Amino acid sequence: MTLPGQDPAPNKAGARRVTALVFAAQGTAVAAVSTTIPAVEERFGLPALATTAILLAVALAAGAGSLLGMAAVRRLGPVAAMRSCVLAVAAALLGIAWAPDTTVLVAAYVLFGLSVGGIDVSANTRAAAVERHYGHSIFASFYAVWSCAGVAAALLTAGTSRLNWPVADTLVIQAAVVVVLALGIRSHRLPGTTPGRASAAVGTRIWVRLVPFGIVLLVAYVIDSSVSTWSAAYLHETLAASLAAAPLAYAAYQAGTVLGRAGADRLVRRIGPVAVVCWATVLTAAAAAGLAFAPTWPIAAAAAGLTGLGVSAFAPLCLASAGRLQPDAAEAILARLNLFNYFGVIAGGAVSGVLGSAGQFRLAYAAPALLVLLLMATARSFTPVRTESGADERSNPMYWAGTT
Template sequence: MSQGITARDRQARFSAYTAFAVQGLCFASLVTQVPRMQEVHHLSDATLSLVLLMVPLVAGVGSVVSGALFQRFGSGVVLRVSQPAVAVTIALIGLTGDLSFWGTTPRPPMIVQNVALYVAVAAFGLFVGAVDASMNAQAVAVERRYGVSLITGFYAVWSVAGILGGLWASLANRIDMPLFACFAIAAAAGIAASLATGHRLYGRGEEGGGPSAEELKAAGRRVPWRPILIVGAAMAVAYLADSAVSNYGAKYLDDELSGADWVAPLGYVAYQVAMVISRAVADLAVRRSGPVRVVRLGGAVGVVGMFGVVAAPNAAFAIAAFAVAGLGLAVIAPVCFSAAGRVDPTGLGVAVARVNIFNYVGFVLGAAIVGAIAPLSADNGLRIAFIIPAALILVVFATARGFDPAPVKGAHPDAPAMERPVA
């Protein structure tokens, strides 16, 4: 650890941890309530898939826009604004299902409530993208100050908060709490934590700056695309499976395995618990056995877990299978970013940024593919749809050798890498 760490750096680190925790809590609180949102708004499976697909598409826009704002305002300011906004939009999504809460009589037509839902979900996606970019920028700034890799710890915090969010959703359903109240309480906790710590994030002058647009353009020509495409393919299928679990796991337990309302969120909880465990030992495993073996093992475990989900005869079996899938899938993304760092001669993170594109590709494809197949069968639509991400994880085996590329001159193979959380 760097000897120049100050109290200011420790404050920024704690604030960044808090940002990851708030994001994990808000995201989990929302995705684990997908079945109830569908019920409240009377959405068909096809319409639901469009609503879920909207989030990653708009999030990509939010990420790009926020990146453009960093040089002017700094990522800390963007995060301080966008994170409370994410929490507010969570509450608004819950409110769209209960517009009578506003005192309107008679109750607004369902089409009005659904339009309000689309607007709220689009706003959620926009601000999620902004938070995604800015909290990663803060984490990387903290790593730069400390001089050691800390990113796994940030994402472990994200996963732990996601577990708490899933458990909260389960409890809320168990006591039959209105959806708006469930979201509003989680949102209030997130807003309070964000406002209490946001002012301690690094400011624009403290983040260490970044390359200019001209520097990035010149650097981009020096980064080879072939190794990026190889690990990017694995990244995409990992996030495709993650998208399927996050968006449709609770619905699968609720609709096709007849799980109670309070049971449905537990699949996501088990998935995240397994991810925390896997990430706790992944770094040591890579050091001992190498990235290729770790990725192959992760892919094998992920395939077993996802096919276990497909074959699950009941909710309990499916929850255990989701945990197995999380145990395997958790290792793929971090090793992807590590491999990217080995082929980047610029030291500017160009390769990491390129690999990062593939997580958005995977998340969009996951929502689109599962959402398109699920309505085709009334009884087993999601079971059939989960076969696609399960089978595509086999791509990891075909690309495994690409996870240990020969480092190019000027690359920093041991430098911290930035990743997006697997939901």
Template sequence: MSAAATRGSSIVSTAARRARVATSGGFAAQGFVYALLLTSLEQFKDRYGVGDGQITLVVLGVCALAALGTLVADRVARGRAGSRGALAAGLSVLVTAVAVVSAAPTFAVLVLGFAVYGLGLGLVDAGTNMQAVSVQRAYGRSLLTGFYAAWSVGGIAGAVLVSVTAGTVSLGPVAFVLWSGILVASLAAFLVAVAGWHRDRAAETAADTGADVAGRVPWGPVLLLGLGVVAYYVADTAVSTWSTIYLGDVLDATSRIAPLGYAAYLATTLVSRVAGDPLVRRHGRAAVVRVAAVVGAVGLTLVVVAPGTPVALLGFAVTGAGLGVIAPLCFSAAGALAPGHADAVVARLNVFNYVGAVLGGVLVGAIGSGSTLRAGFVVPVLLVVAVAVVAPRFGRRGTAAPGAGGSEALAGSAGPVTASGGTVRSTDEEVR
């Protein structure tokens, strides 16, 4: 390696370390704000005198605007600001959204606040994944499940905060507990703006010419990964949106116990994500996805049949232990499909997030409104079982394709080495 290359590698490594911290902060802030708002839905119902039907419509609106936010993130990422700018902007939008929601005097204003939140959520969802894929490529090894672990840490903190303050801190006239979300999102936005990953534009000129990306992306693997993303977010959104209400309304849990279902889910999700990268390197992506889906289905089944709060809490915990690695592995593989256009591919895959969110949040809620939330949780069970069935198509363990190397090859499951003929191979496996 030449002296110039060595100096460049050193500079990139320093920038990548800073960007890794900033991106982790973005994931953590996203999880924290998300948990704050979602575990407060039961209290919002009481504050404004609304039912599950109105909450379902709010969730639907958030999903629709989040999909729009993803498209905006794609456009911003193609400009000079890159995905760093998209993520910083999204976190700033979350600050505004939380401020509106916390002080909303009427349900109509609350809906407006959640609409702003939906737009920011899409920007942050896409921006965090874009930044994560870029940092992972700079490091040359799998990092995605670790970034998602940071999200889980933030989510656990938010859910526990709502739990310990429920019934002791008033929501009116201002929900001051939510202001912690303003502080956390503001700090994360600053950190990302200062230290987020800024791509080497000279090295990616071909990716910035504005050329059509669709013809360069093997869409078969994208759709397969999309199935995994949809199934995961159906289950994840069902738990995050309805677990607190399910425990409170169906199983008569107290206002302090009800948010702990989501906290238990997030805690075991964190454990699975910390262990995710080593497990994939040892057993391969297909095996990990298969086992994760089976465990997740078992957990959701426990939720459906739970006779009381303890079994339901156990079910949510088992669900998190199973499903925590599915989404990061999907996005990790997406970044490998078209290395020169990773941001665009990630943005497109992220749209499947909201397909799953609609099904998980809206369909589960609609079924719950028509019968019971117990029946609503059957939907994610079926979809997660489908992921277990198709898991072998997620890839098999193998070797790097000929010609792989340099910045194109990543150690572990996430490494892109080639994308041709609709097949992407990595150093551990291939997505067909």
């Protein structure tokens, strides 16, 4: 037990569990917001363009939150930063649920964006450090937890909608789940780390080497934002799905990412990150095209699941490789890399929203199907995990045993 004012004992396994809890909390919150968009629109009588503007504000706030998260990690440490951001996300969900008017609603969405941005930096920085101490690829496992939580939250939204519960009740339940997860975020320290370590300066060459990863994140999140944010509206408005059925595309998408991320670490160890990125690119392009031209909502939901399977490896592989460029300044590197993430969210969410409001949701999914093929050119930038001693993960006996 750690006494007040006492540094926690090194605990690699505990660090992994706590980081996974934070990813679960974020996945729950993001799914709660994404799958309740049609219901919130109906409750407040928002036109599609107003919703697009709100989601744009969320993405911009997340970019600012990413930089604030970097400062919080440096000042408070990763565990305290993660815990604070998760609690702020829960507060944002309650704000959306109980908003008496659109002004408070927008403020709650902005708080949500700031908090999610802070989680991105603090959780990904911690995940990169944990992976480095394990000495083999485990980064995708954190995103698998994120996706599992997203599936559960999406199914919860679908279930409460089928029972005709008010959207406010749904969001309150989701916020309660996030708070419960936050209670499990305990202090821990990785072996060989010193609390309060100052971040090192980042050289110009590192920023140049981030560009390929930034391109991958940008394209991946254009697709992710288009599917996550607007798939429920696409099914409801274009393919005549009910409000209870509309969230199932999001659930299928997240289920696809669960399957992809559950096997991504093992696949990376078997065939390497370059081959994984290439195969994922082909699958994502084909699945996004299927989503664009689906004749019925069940087929669209299945295509969304395959899209999730293909796109699932991009973010964890990008962030893991970027975090290895300069481990002693990972929070600064990941904070800036996350800006590409939010540009992708803005582009995907805004363009899809504008096209959707014009009745052209299909075009919003057809265009990214072509865009994703650009990622083939970036594949060689991805690198295998190196241990704390600097050895390639393939020299680690766990690599060959396939242990996670």
